[in-house]
Amino acid sequence: MKSQMKNKEKPNIGYMRLIIAYITFCLVVLLTVVILLSRYISKNNTAQINNILSLMSEKVNTSFEMMIDYIEEAADLISARKFFSFEDNYEELQQTLVNMPYFSVGLLDMDGNVYGTAGERIDMEKQNFAEAANSTEDIFISEPYRSSVTGSNMISIFAPIYHDEERVGSIFVTYYLETIQNLAYTDILSEETAVFLMNPYSGNFVNCSVIDNQPSGTWSNIRLVKHEIDCFQGYDYDIWLDNMKQNADENIINYRQDNKAYSQAYVHIDGMKNWNLVIRIPITLLSNTMQQYFISIAIGAALLILATLLLAATLYRREHDKTEVLQKLSDADPLTKIMNRRGFHGMMKALFADKAALGRCTFVFLDVDFFKHVNDRYGHEAGDYVLCTVAAVLKETFQDVGIVARVGGDEFNVFVQKPLSVEDMDSMLATVRMKLNGLVLEDGTPLPISFSAGLAVYPRDAKDLKTLIHCADQALYHVKENGRKNHCWYRDLHE
Amino acid sequence: MNVGSIKRKKRKYLCVAFLLCIQSVVSGCGNKTPEQSAAPAYYEYEAVTEIKDGQPDIYVVLKVLTSQYWQDIVAGIRDAGTEAGCNVYVGAAAGESDWESQKFLLEEAEQAGADAVILAPGNSSALSETVSSLHSQGVPVILVDTILNDTDSFDTCYMTDNLQAGELAAEEMIRLLRENGISEDASVSIAIQITSASSQTVIDRLAGFNQYWSANAPKKWIVLDEVKKNDGDSSIAQQNCMDFLESYPDVKGVFGCNNSSTVGFVNGLTQTGRQDVILVGFDYADETARLVESEDWQASVVVQSQYYMGYDGLMEAVEILNGHAPEYKFVDTGTRVINHENYLTYEQSITGDGK
Numbered sequence: 001m002k003s004q005m006k007n008k009e010k011p012n013i014g015y016m017r018l019i020i021a022y023i024t025f026c027l028v029v030l031l032t033v034v035i036l037l038s039r040y041i042s043k044n045n046t047a048q049i050n051n052i053l054s055l056m057s058e059k060v061n062t063s064f065e066m067m068i069d070y071i072e073e074a075a076d077l078i079s080a081r082k083f084f085s086f087e088d089n090y091e092e093l094q095q096t097l098v099n100m101p102y103f104s105v106g107l108l109d110m111d112g113n114v115y116g117t118a119g120e121r122i123d124m125e126k127q128n129f130a131e132a133a134n135s136t137e138d139i140f141i142s143e144p145y146r147s148s149v150t151g152s153n154m155i156s157i158f159a160p161i162y163h164d165e166e167r168v169g170s171i172f173v174t175y176y177l178e179t180i181q182n183l184a185y186t187d188i189l190s191e192e193t194a195v196f197l198m199n200p201y202s203g204n205f206v207n208c209s210v211i212d213n214q215p216s217g218t219w220s221n222i223r224l225v226k227h228e229i230d231c232f233q234g235y236d237y238d239i240w241l242d243n244m245k246q247n248a249d250e251n252i253i254n255y256r257q258d259n260k261a262y263s264q265a266y267v268h269i270d271g272m273k274n275w276n277l278v279i280r281i282p283i284t285l286l287s288n289t290m291q292q293y294f295i296s297i298a299i300g301a302a303l304l305i306l307a308t309l310l311l312a313a314t315l316y317r318r319e320h321d322k323t324e325v326l327q328k329l330s331d332a333d334p335l336t337k338i339m340n341r342r343g344f345h346g347m348m349k350a351l352f353a354d355k356a357a358l359g360r361c362t363f364v365f366l367d368v369d370f371f372k373h374v375n376d377r378y379g380h381e382a383g384d385y386v387l388c389t390v391a392a393v394l395k396e397t398f399q400d401v402g403i404v405a406r407v408g409g410d411e412f413n414v415f416v417q418k419p420l421s422v423e424d425m426d427s428m429l430a431t432v433r434m435k436l437n438g439l440v441l442e443d444g445t446p447l448p449i450s451f452s453a454g455l456a457v458y459p460r461d462a463k464d465l466k467t468l469i470h471c472a473d474q475a476l477y478h479v480k481e482n483g484r485k486n487h488c489w490y491r492d493l494h495e
Numbered sequence: 496m497n498v499g500s501i502k503r504k505k506r507k508y509l510c511v512a513f514l515l516c517i518q519s520v521v522s523g524c525g526n527k528t529p530e531q532s533a534a535p536a537y538y539e540y541e542a543v544t545e546i547k548d549g550q551p552d553i554y555v556v557l558k559v560l561t562s563q564y565w566q567d568i569v570a571g572i573r574d575a576g577t578e579a580g581c582n583v584y585v586g587a588a589a590g591e592s593d594w595e596s597q598k599f600l601l602e603e604a605e606q607a608g609a610d611a612v613i614l615a616p617g618n619s620s621a622l623s624e625t626v627s628s629l630h631s632q633g634v635p636v637i638l639v640d641t642i643l644n645d646t647d648s649f650d651t652c653y654m655t656d657n658l659q660a661g662e663l664a665a666e667e668m669i670r671l672l673r674e675n676g677i678s679e680d681a682s683v684s685i686a687i688q689i690t691s692a693s694s695q696t697v698i699d700r701l702a703g704f705n706q707y708w709s710a711n712a713p714k715k716w717i718v719l720d721e722v723k724k725n726d727g728d729s730s731i732a733q734q735n736c737m738d739f740l741e742s743y744p745d746v747k748g749v750f751g752c753n754n755s756s757t758v759g760f761v762n763g764l765t766q767t768g769r770q771d772v773i774l775v776g777f778d779y780a781d782e783t784a785r786l787v788e789s790e791d792w793q794a795s796v797v798v799q800s801q802y803y804m805g806y807d808g809l810m811e812a813v814e815i816l817n818g819h820a821p822e823y824k825f826v827d828t829g830t831r832v833i834n835h836e837n838y839l840t841y842e843q844s845i846t847g848d849g850k
Binding site for chain 2: 118119122126143145146147148149150151152199201202203204215216217218219220221223224225226274
């Protein structure tokens with residue numbers, strides 16, 4: 001029966017191939033779109049990040065210049081005074097502290113005396129700031145240091161002051177390190193932007209904010225993390241450090257660290273010898289935004305394919321149901337509801353098309369004895385009743401082992417696909433004969449029914465369908481010639 | 496809380512610790528249950544000065560008590576407490592980063608009505624909330640050894656400026672190289688090893704060393720890019736030293752950022768007999784001292800003033816209790832270099848009290 005099912009499904013293979021081809025096509029298109037889009041996003045993303053970095057670098061640079069401008073203006077103001085006194089100037093400067101971004105302001109004379117708090121005096125002496133600041137004619141910015149006054153990490157900016165065109169000392173302001181981070185602050189990137197101070201000569205860098213769970217002011221050295229850095233797009237960390245030393249224009253680098261991709265740029269700071277500001281942005285930041293569009297497109301495309309497939313499946317199901325009904329109608333005998341000649345021959349042809357799958361089979365040609373006599377004597381209704389009964393009994397007997405069909409007026413065929421023995425077949429035909437025995441009409445009139453049958457075996461009696469049918473027909477003919485009510489095996493005709 | 500109750504509690508915690516040890520042996524160390532982490536083993540408070548009524552109660556929470564370094568801090572605290580007339584109780588965690596135990600000890604100090612607290616935080620940020628809570632109740636908080644980075648709710652901090660300590664080490668290395676006649680044109684490599692990259696103290700020393708080196712060393716004298724780690728294991732540290740010497744023939748100096756790294760370099764140099772290599776390290780361990788004392792080797796170490804972290808920290812607490820606001824938020828207790836020229840003076844100074 002399985003082969004019967006298989007044969008019934010065979011016409012669907014073309015349809016399935018079409019569906020597979022469609023899905024493959026869709027997947028190829030989708031994959032191509034994904035790859036192209038990814039490349040575009042990646043390229044565009046890096047370009048955008050680099051643009052943002054450049055803008056941010058400019059912003060930080062401008063802000064730093066403003067910090068320096070402030071102290072230079074203050075230095076100019078003090079230098080322009082006719083009567084100069086460190087004490088008076090210091091007192092006056094303390095009044096300016098309110099609402100200023102810096103933490104403190106003070107003065108240094110050329111002997112290194114500090115006009116500031118006791119803590120500032122300690123810090124200036126410990127860090128040798130006085131010597132460094134007073135020896136330069138320009139702005140001097142200190143390295144980050146832990147302040148005795150605040151306990152936090154600070155930087156100090158110094159500018160020279162003059163009296164009567166003679167250098168008399170320096171003015172200084174101190175800033176919390178977080179102030180530098182704030183210079184790079186933007187609403188959108190506030191959480192993601194990391195700002196460091198970096199010295200390419202020593203390899204040291206200092207966090208200006210909480211970065212990678214390390215608090216602001218944390219020092220580290222590139223030697224401790226360099227092995228984790230994986231540059232891409234042709235960048236090289238050592239070259240980038242060399243560029244930083246030379247203040248080259250190529251200030252951007254892209255790299256991965258801890259499975260995250262970053263883009264970072266340095267900004268040279270005038271007055272802060274050997275130190276640069278480094279701004280780092282995760283490349284994924286923009287990717288995440290683009291990724292949302294990307295995912296939406298992918299989901300949309302997947303849904304479109306799914307909807308198309310569902311529609312195709314529904315149409316196929318409808319078509320299939322319709323075809324099945326039509327098939328059933330064309331292949332079924334309207335009176336007995338079993339398969340008709342057309343359907344039976346079609347199926348037999350399909351089975352014999354693949355002989356390798358066929359084993360030993362038996363073909364039965366069966367004829368109701370004197371059926372014309374039944375019609376003439378009891379009427380057509382009785383004749384129909386006889387045919388339906390014969391069909392039902394044959395179906396009941398052979399349905400588990402073969403196919404039953406009505407191929408003519410009172411002619412039936414049975415094709416037994418299982419390799420049953422002669423004895424089994426004889427027994428089954430005897431069962432049919434027994435069930436048909438004692439048939440009565442509705443009014444109780446007895447209806448004596450018998451049948452003749454000829455049997456042929458594939459491949460013993462015939463190697464093809466046509467011959468097999470012919471053999472069975474010959475055996476049937478022999479039974480009819482010899483008194484009917486019996487069955488005969490084709491093989492027995494020649495023994 | 497009186498001393499009697501403290502001692503009773505100590506017995507209770509020792510019992511808990513013992514039971515936990517048994518349990519960890521039975522169930523395996525990897526299976527740490529919530530019960531285990533809820534009651535960690537630590538050193539319960541113990542009085543280190545004579546307890547008298549009417550004296551201020553000062554509670555001290557340290558990272559550990561096991562090494563000489565921490566014993567020196569306790570000595571400073573004890574001496575200052577005795578001198579200033581304070582009831583001083585010292586407790587500590589069992590591990591340098593076990594801040595959970597320290598949190599428990601701080602809460603206990605709060606419940607006991609501490610007049611002031613001295614803390615060596617095992618984590619630079621995790622204890623901020625607990626410390627802020629104490630400080631907001633008017634309890635003076637003095638930090639020693641390590642500063643809290645994300646709060647200013649403490650009065651002052653006495654610690655080593657490790658950046659400057661690293662710079663001092665680099666200065667000494669350059670001095671020794673020059674003294675040994677190494678030419679500025681000679682190719683010189685300096686090898687560095689640290690305990691781990693998670694210790695900010697050693698990273699600061701490494702950064703300080705590189706900062707000074709890049710600004711002051713001749714251009715041909717370089718610090719190797721490779722920094723080896725030893726996780727505090729002296730045998731790994733020794734192997735690291737051998738690997739450095741084998742891989743980099745022009746290593747003329749080695750720098751150990753902490754005690755275990757320095758001892759590892761000492762053992763490695765001794766084993767290979769490389770007296771041509773100069774050692775600069777940290778802390779005056781017995782093995783290191785032998786090299787510093789010897790005329791055959793060139794070795795110097797940077798030592799901290801941990802005794803004064805404890806002494807000055809406690810004195811500052813007393814000053815605050817007496818109504819004087821601290822002038823500084825951060826006080827560098829300073830470092831000094833011990834070398835063949837001055838080791839005798841140093842050894843005499845530390846005999847007995849760790850000063």
